[in-house]
Amino acid sequence: MDSTRWRSESDEPAPSRLSPVDDRLTADAALRRVRRGEHLLYTGDFHNAKQLVGAMARRLPDPPKARTPLEAFRAERRARQLEHETLSRIVVALDRDYRLQVKRAPDVAEACRQVWGEPEADTTLVSLKTLLGMLGAAEWRRKGLEVPGLTGRLHPHYGVYLPTRTDYVELFLSVTDVKGKRVFDVGTGTGVLSFLLLQRGAASVTATDCDSRAVACARENAERLGLSKRFEVLEADLFPPGKADLVVSNPPWIPEPPKNRVDRAVFDEDNRFLLGFLDGLAEHLNPGGEGLLVLSDLAVLLGLRAPEWLDEQLARRGLRVKWKRSTPARHSKAKDRSDPLHAARSREITTLYGLVPGT
Structure with a gap:
């Protein structure tokens, strides 16, 4: 040694x-x-x-x-x-x-x-x-984490985003038309969105993440939850090969450079991940397929993105919002008046967008 x-x-x-x-x-x-x-x-x-x-x-x-x-x-x-x-x-x-x-x-x-x-x-x-x-x-990792709507506990690994903030997870519970569908989960983290959709009847999920720790975490959780036969996870920057009926993503929501490996779950320098997802979405959808994008507006409230930025990016790529559902932030920092960012976090809205090709 x-x-x-x-x-x-x-x-x-x-x-x-x-x-x-x-x-x-x-x-x-x-x-x-x-x-x-x-x-x-x-x-x-x-x-x-x-x-x-x-x-x-x-x-x-x-x-x-x-x-x-x-x-x-x-x-x-x-x-x-x-x-x-x-x-x-x-x-x-x-x-x-x-x-x-x-x-x-x-x-x-x-x-x-x-x-x-x-x-x-x-x-x-x-x-x-x-x-x-x-x-x-x-x-x-030892004791696990209860997640709304998920049967069984999730066991996060070090360096993988911990889904203690559940507003975005609860938005996915409103997606009911998943039975029999093939799903891609881009940037899976712990795998929580994949497992929610599999437990609600999705036929299979192929997930990706750029971090080897997240890949190992999602694979272990699939085994713990008895879902590994219908779940595959790959180490990749964005999409897996092929097409799917549903392509879902909860991307990092702050367009700033990460300062360490753990930061990459939250910070997305120059919106690279988000724009890469939008760029490749249409070509990875089966006919009649749909993209599910969950995104906080905190970057807008902080002045890091213009309010119309997302609409402009969707239009440039020939994508339209078929439907959307939103929820106010309920995490602890949204209620903490001593937090330096309370003015923005108290007004934060998280939205789940149903995206389809076409104008």
Whole structure:
């Protein structure tokens, strides 16, 4: 084995300056050191390490007051990036069996194997912030998630969009004419839309996702739900080969660059995924087929898209809206007045569009 392996979700280079620290380190001292460019290898107590990261986070500046939703969005993203760059410099080490090398450490080996596979080095280095996210995801994967309308629990994997926000899922429950139909699910994530349609009578679903973790997650969930004989998932940027009666997609809804691998479920730089879906939709539909596109208007409310943008894109591609159904946002951030983006999120509408070729 190689001696050391650095793990990062953002493809950040391995630390060039890694200084051992322990429980004597204060949050103020840690902030001073990481701002000078150090990475700090924590060798003390696990619970103290978590408290240190929390204390550092509380000392970071709040986003400045913004005059517009777009300014608030930009400020929020900068704040989250600063938080990531700062807190990710607290690093921990794992041995060749993924045992965490700090006192009172929890068992993290299963969570690590779920994400990284078997160890490739004598020592693995990872930011504590990333490792805590992996532990949280492993717990979701273990206990599963109840989804409205789905018989059986969904078991999400780390790095795959977690469908705790159910407004878009509930819109799909209004789609009743699915019996016997062949379906494509473009950008499947956990596979939740595929499984809802299969349980409601679809003959088969071929799903795609560009992320190998999502592909593995959807395949595992199909097996857990007893749907694997009618479900196939491929690693692909957009469409699978062939045509279908229904082509569905819940694309990333914010047209901004993702900053890490996890971001790709939410951020779609220059609308590449969405436009690719619209470009290829007609040629992947059987005669009489339909596209089902679910899309939030948050990008419009933030000023990232013009209100007429989607209509213009559909017209350019010879697509028309046969029907649509909408629902207001009911997720927690829509009700949180302390959220910097509350003015936009409180007005957010999610719409399911039935799309067909023709003007």
